[in-house]
Amino acid sequence: MQSNEHSNIGLLKEIAELLNEETEMITMLQGALRKFLAGTQFETGWIFFIDTKGKHQLLAHENLPDALEYGSCRHLEKGGCWCVSKYRNGELKKATNMIECQRIENAIDAKVGDHAGITHHATVPLQSGQEKFGLLNVASPNTVAFTDHELALLESVAFQLGSAIKRIMLTKQEQEMALVQERNRLARDLHDSVNQLLFSVTLTARGGSEMAEQPEVKETFREIQHLTQEALTEMRALIWQLRPKGLETGLIEGIKGYSEMLGLTIKVKVSGVINLPSRTEETLFRIAQEGLNNVRKHAGVQEAELFITVTLTDVLLVLKDEGCGFQMDSNVQIPSIGLQSMRDRAKAAGGTADWVSHIEKGTELLIRLPH
Numbered sequence: 001m002q003s004n005e006h007s008n009i010g011l012l013k014e015i016a017e018l019l020n021e022e023t024e025m026i027t028m029l030q031g032a033l034r035k036f037l038a039g040t041q042f043e044t045g046w047i048f049f050i051d052t053k054g055k056h057q058l059l060a061h062e063n064l065p066d067a068l069e070y071g072s073c074r075h076l077e078k079g080g081c082w083c084v085s086k087y088r089n090g091e092l093k094k095a096t097n098m099i100e101c102q103r104i105e106n107a108i109d110a111k112v113g114d115h116a117g118i119t120h121h122a123t124v125p126l127q128s129g130q131e132k133f134g135l136l137n138v139a140s141p142n143t144v145a146f147t148d149h150e151l152a153l154l155e156s157v158a159f160q161l162g163s164a165i166k167r168i169m170l171t172k173q174e175q176e177m178a179l180v181q182e183r184n185r186l187a188r189d190l191h192d193s194v195n196q197l198l199f200s201v202t203l204t205a206r207g208g209s210e211m212a213e214q215p216e217v218k219e220t221f222r223e224i225q226h227l228t229q230e231a232l233t234e235m236r237a238l239i240w241q242l243r244p245k246g247l248e249t250g251l252i253e254g255i256k257g258y259s260e261m262l263g264l265t266i267k268v269k270v271s272g273v274i275n276l277p278s279r280t281e282e283t284l285f286r287i288a289q290e291g292l293n294n295v296r297k298h299a300g301v302q303e304a305e306l307f308i309t310v311t312l313t314d315v316l317l318v319l320k321d322e323g324c325g326f327q328m329d330s331n332v333q334i335p336s337i338g339l340q341s342m343r344d345r346a347k348a349a350g351g352t353a354d355w356v357s358h359i360e361k362g363t364e365l366l367i368r369l370p371h
Helices: 001-023 023-036 068-079 082-090 102-110 147-213 215-240 245-249 251-262 276-300 339-347
Strands: 044-050 056-062 121-129 131-141 265-271 303-310 314-321 352-358 362-370
Touching: 001 023, 001 147, 023 044, 023 056, 023 131, 023 147, 044 068, 044 314, 056 068, 056 131, 068 102, 068 121, 082 131, 121 147, 131 147, 215 251, 215 265, 251 265, 251 276, 251 303, 276 314, 276 339, 276 362, 339 352, 339 362
Parallel strands: 265 303
Antiparallel strands: 044 056, 044 131, 121 131, 303 314, 314 362, 352 362
16 A cells, blocks of 8 residues: 555656646646556546536547547547536536446447447546636546545546646736737837828828929829828738727627728628627637738728627628639639638637639638637
């Protein structure tokens, strides 16, 4: 018994060192799970993160049997189970033996691979203080229940993981706050310096045009005024992108304000209630900005339509114009007019970005994001 205690202390120390070194969430979870399984009698494990709506996401797994790993862990990703249900209901307080697991049972019944004797698992909530993040599940072949000693060790590791998860989340929040502050600083600098200089050049060019007597000189000043005005509009758009002031009054008002700043008229239709996470709202706002920029620069029209549909699981944004459109060859890369940027933003948020465009028939942008 004393030997086991020394062994467990050594294992917890190794895991603590790993958790202190890691700064990326997935890498940290995967590494800690791998080290825990290597130092115990547990042979397989997986980690769910569960959001405030009760939706779970498989973030890490190690040494899964074929039946559970089949189809990109289909039976772990989909469906319900007792451990997640107990977690949602607040009934799961400590490491617990699960009497049955619907996910494992479904994987075995589907006969999609060897389940390697995995029929039951133990589960423990991952939390820091009163803040909960998800579940750590572990299992061993031909084991229905684990001992109190094994469950106590599982709780100790879950406590370490919960603290590390909270640390990484706080660090990420600090980084995001620092980024926002830097964006605001840059936006202020651009507004106070470059923006004012361009405005001064516009006024100077207009004055030169009014005073010039020779037609060629007058036309040159007018051209300078026109180009400077274009640059001023671009600068204001850039400042908006750095500091989306419109989001303070909501997503729709933010998009309308940006459209007005670009000189566009936009018709908006909303289905469902817009009550989205701030990160989802900002992603939609950034994508809509890029889409509206494309309308102004490339469509050759001054009007667009925006449709937003919100369901229980995702939000669909459609931006449509009746401009000149474009023809895209599937054999070449995406045109460099912001389309790739929109696709990258949507993908980073777990969503998709697609578009349909035809020459002289306009363009339709379709964005779908989970929330």
